[in-house]
Amino acid sequence: MASAPYASAPYGPPYTGLRQTGASYSDAGVCRAPKEPAPADTPAPASARPAIPPSASARQPLWWSGAAAGLAWLAVGVLTWLLPNAPAGFTEWNYTVESGIATTAGAGLLLALALAAPWLGSALDRLRPAGLWLIALALFTGAWQLLTAKYGVLPTPFFAPPQSLAEVYIDDWARLSDSAWHSLRLLGHGFLVGAGVGFLTGVAIGWSRAVGYWVHPLIRFIGPIPASALLPLAFFVFPSSYAAAVFLIALATGFPVAVLTWSGVAGVNRNYYDVARTLGASQWFVVLRVAIPAALPQVFVGLFMGLGGAFSILVTAEMMGVKAGLGWYLTWAQGWAAYTNMYAALIVMALVCSGLITLLFAVRDRVLSWQKGTVKW
Amino acid sequence: MVALAQVRPPQPVASASTGAHIQIHRVSHHFDLKDGPLPVLDEVELDVAPGEFVALLGPSGCGKSTLLRLVAGLEPAAAGELLQDGRPILSPDPSRIVVFQDPTLYPWRTVRDNVALGLQARGVLRREAHRVEQALALVGLGEFAGVHPHQLSGGMAQRVALARALVNDPALLVLDEPLGKLDSLTRLAMQSELVSLWQRSGFSVLLVTHDVEEALFMAQRVIVFSERPARIKAELTVDLAYPRHRGSPRLAELRHQALGLLGLDATW
Numbered sequence: 001m002a003s004a005p006y007a008s009a010p011y012g013p014p015y016t017g018l019r020q021t022g023a024s025y026s027d028a029g030v031c032r033a034p035k036e037p038a039p040a041d042t043p044a045p046a047s048a049r050p051a052i053p054p055s056a057s058a059r060q061p062l063w064w065s066g067a068a069a070g071l072a073w074l075a076v077g078v079l080t081w082l083l084p085n086a087p088a089g090f091t092e093w094n095y096t097v098e099s100g101i102a103t104t105a106g107a108g109l110l111l112a113l114a115l116a117a118p119w120l121g122s123a124l125d126r127l128r129p130a131g132l133w134l135i136a137l138a139l140f141t142g143a144w145q146l147l148t149a150k151y152g153v154l155p156t157p158f159f160a161p162p163q164s165l166a167e168v169y170i171d172d173w174a175r176l177s178d179s180a181w182h183s184l185r186l187l188g189h190g191f192l193v194g195a196g197v198g199f200l201t202g203v204a205i206g207w208s209r210a211v212g213y214w215v216h217p218l219i220r221f222i223g224p225i226p227a228s229a230l231l232p233l234a235f236f237v238f239p240s241s242y243a244a245a246v247f248l249i250a251l252a253t254g255f256p257v258a259v260l261t262w263s264g265v266a267g268v269n270r271n272y273y274d275v276a277r278t279l280g281a282s283q284w285f286v287v288l289r290v291a292i293p294a295a296l297p298q299v300f301v302g303l304f305m306g307l308g309g310a311f312s313i314l315v316t317a318e319m320m321g322v323k324a325g326l327g328w329y330l331t332w333a334q335g336w337a338a339y340t341n342m343y344a345a346l347i348v349m350a351l352v353c354s355g356l357i358t359l360l361f362a363v364r365d366r367v368l369s370w371q372k373g374t375v376k377w
Numbered sequence: 378m379v380a381l382a383q384v385r386p387p388q389p390v391a392s393a394s395t396g397a398h399i400q401i402h403r404v405s406h407h408f409d410l411k412d413g414p415l416p417v418l419d420e421v422e423l424d425v426a427p428g429e430f431v432a433l434l435g436p437s438g439c440g441k442s443t444l445l446r447l448v449a450g451l452e453p454a455a456a457g458e459l460l461q462d463g464r465p466i467l468s469p470d471p472s473r474i475v476v477f478q479d480p481t482l483y484p485w486r487t488v489r490d491n492v493a494l495g496l497q498a499r500g501v502l503r504r505e506a507h508r509v510e511q512a513l514a515l516v517g518l519g520e521f522a523g524v525h526p527h528q529l530s531g532g533m534a535q536r537v538a539l540a541r542a543l544v545n546d547p548a549l550l551v552l553d554e555p556l557g558k559l560d561s562l563t564r565l566a567m568q569s570e571l572v573s574l575w576q577r578s579g580f581s582v583l584l585v586t587h588d589v590e591e592a593l594f595m596a597q598r599v600i601v602f603s604e605r606p607a608r609i610k611a612e613l614t615v616d617l618a619y620p621r622h623r624g625s626p627r628l629a630e631l632r633h634q635a636l637g638l639l640g641l642d643a644t645w
């Protein structure tokens with residue numbers, strides 16, 4: 001299940017480590033790389049080095065990994081541009097020269113930045129840790145270029161060179177962005193409804209015995225059904241496939257949110273209630289100001305799980321009946337054997353999904369900034 | 378009966394009318410455990426006069442905190458009757474403020490917001506916001522108003538809990554070892570502070586403590602409980618005027634007596 005990695009992530013040490021990208025990347029990788037010296041004012045060893053940003057007045061070291069990445073990308077750009085393509089039978093790869101020139105230009109800029117690092121102050125701090133990744137990506141892209149366009153080692157309809165991705169984005173951006181927009185709208189609709197209903201249900205079950213008596217068995221019985229199993233039924237029952245998809249996404253989101261909100265509310269330290277009651281708090285005050293804030297960490301775990309479930313039902317619904325969105329684009333591309341379009345759509349999908357997860361993390365960090373050990377950004 | 382004989386106004390005749398009159402009449406309590414009931418209180422009979430300062434002493438686990446929960450109205454007594462100013466205590470009420478043994482601060486609220494909780498709950502925060510700063514200053518934590526509880530030490534958290542109680546202007550202050558986690562110097566200072574606050578405000582106080590000196594230094598009357606199930610074993614009247622002096626020979630005498638009642642006199 002797509003949500004599994006997030007289930008435990010929201011407030012454990014593993015996540016905290018991930019969040020401090022700057023510090024942990026350089027501790028884990030860059031400092032062990034022989035080319036990357038430790039900042040001048042903080043001597044090695046890396047493990048003992050606190051993640052203090054070097055003071056602004058100190059001169060920044062050269063960005064070695066960035067310079068290496070610039071050189072690597074330069075090589076990729078030049079070989080894309082100047083090495084002739086292997087004959088591909090049915091077609092010539094468009095945009096080969098253009099993408100070669102663009103890559104070369106980008107590589108030049110990166111190189112210039114890396115070499116100018118000592119004079120740029122802290123402007124590069126966010127980029128610095130990415131150096132090794134930039135090198136790896138250059139190697140990957142270069143190999144990809146050689147294996148496809150240049151020597152034709154990989155079979156053509158299934159594997160296209162990087163420039164054909166660029167071609168898809170340039171020629172088909174209208175349809176792609178329209179699909180992405182439709183997916184986002186549908187997801188937003190379903191997720192917000194599901195999260196809202198799930199949250200209220202969870203609070204009600206956790207708080208009221210009577211509500212729990214009636215709703216709890218329903219949740220236990222219906223909740224675990226994979227939402228996609230209800231797809232045919234929903235398309236049949238709802239007036240439009242859009243409404244059916246909203247319902248299913250809401251269901252997939254609402255179930256984990258309700259269960260975790262409920263367990264959060266039920267698990268609140270009893271003493272919190274006692275203190276509030278002796279200070280004269282009303283029932284509403286206790287629910288709104290004590291039970292819900294205390295349950296929020298759990299609620300966010302539910303939201304992360306719900307979002308993962310929502311992605312998968314979103315794409316399934318778009319493939320099965322909703323005639324718009326990235327899922328629909330995927331089936332459409334497959335129907336035309338337009339594999340490059342499929343890759344292009346998958347990349348957009350990855351960006352959208354990981355962007356949304358990142359956004360949820362940001363919201364969580366802001367809302368739960370009181371938690372011990374949570375790093376703000 | 379003994380208790381009734383002891384009823385007296387607090388020595389500084391402040392606004393004694395604001396103190397609650399608490400009557401605990403033949404209260405017994407037990408907890409239902411898997412293997413039968415666990416008796417905790419046995420016919421406790423206690424009367425706290427308006428504005429009186431009463432301390433409860435007793436062995437650990439004898440039922441002191443349980444008695445305080447009953448007085449607070451958090452649980453109904455299994456048997457017997459609890460009255461405040463003649464009316465039965467049925468539910469918690471902000472006229473009886475409790476400082477629990479565990480500070481129980483809300484981790485998502487800053488220190489200031491924790492202290493403000495009672496005012497906020499009763500909808501008077503806007504009018505009485507200044508009391509929050511006053512209470513924080515009283516416990517010496519004015520500078521920490523903006524931090525979250527996980528940044529506090531145990532003793533600081535306990536002082537915040539105390540401030541959270543004091544902003545509310547209670548008729549009865551129920552204190553369950555409120556100074557237990559403080560270092561001895563802060564502890565002595567807070568004892569004097571609490572006594573002078575009590576003298577100024579005139580509320581009644583029920584204080585549970587393990588510290589015999591603390592009980593004798595602060596309270597007008599000290600109730601000594603037996604082992605569980607708690608029964609009132611004895612009662613000491615501390616007939617000393619405030620402000621008291623820790624070195625006074627009468628206090629030493631009373632301490633010897635109290636330790637004897639607790640079965641500890643051999644070591645003293």
Ligand SMILES: Nc1ncnc2c1ncn2[C@@H]1O[C@H](COP(=O)(O)OP(=O)(O)OP(=O)(O)O)[C@@H](O)[C@H]1O
Pocket residue numbers: 408409415417435436437438439440441442443444478605
């Ligand atoms: N909610 C509960 N359920 C079952 N038993 C309880 C409960 N609360 C307290 N008890 C039991 O009642 C007895 C008295 O507990 P209480 O907390 O009143 O003791 P205490 O006198 O305050 O002790 P201490 O001085 O250590 O705080 C203990 O044996 C405890 O195990």
Ligand SMILES: [Mg+2]
Pocket residue numbers: 441442443478553
């Ligand atoms: Mg206790």
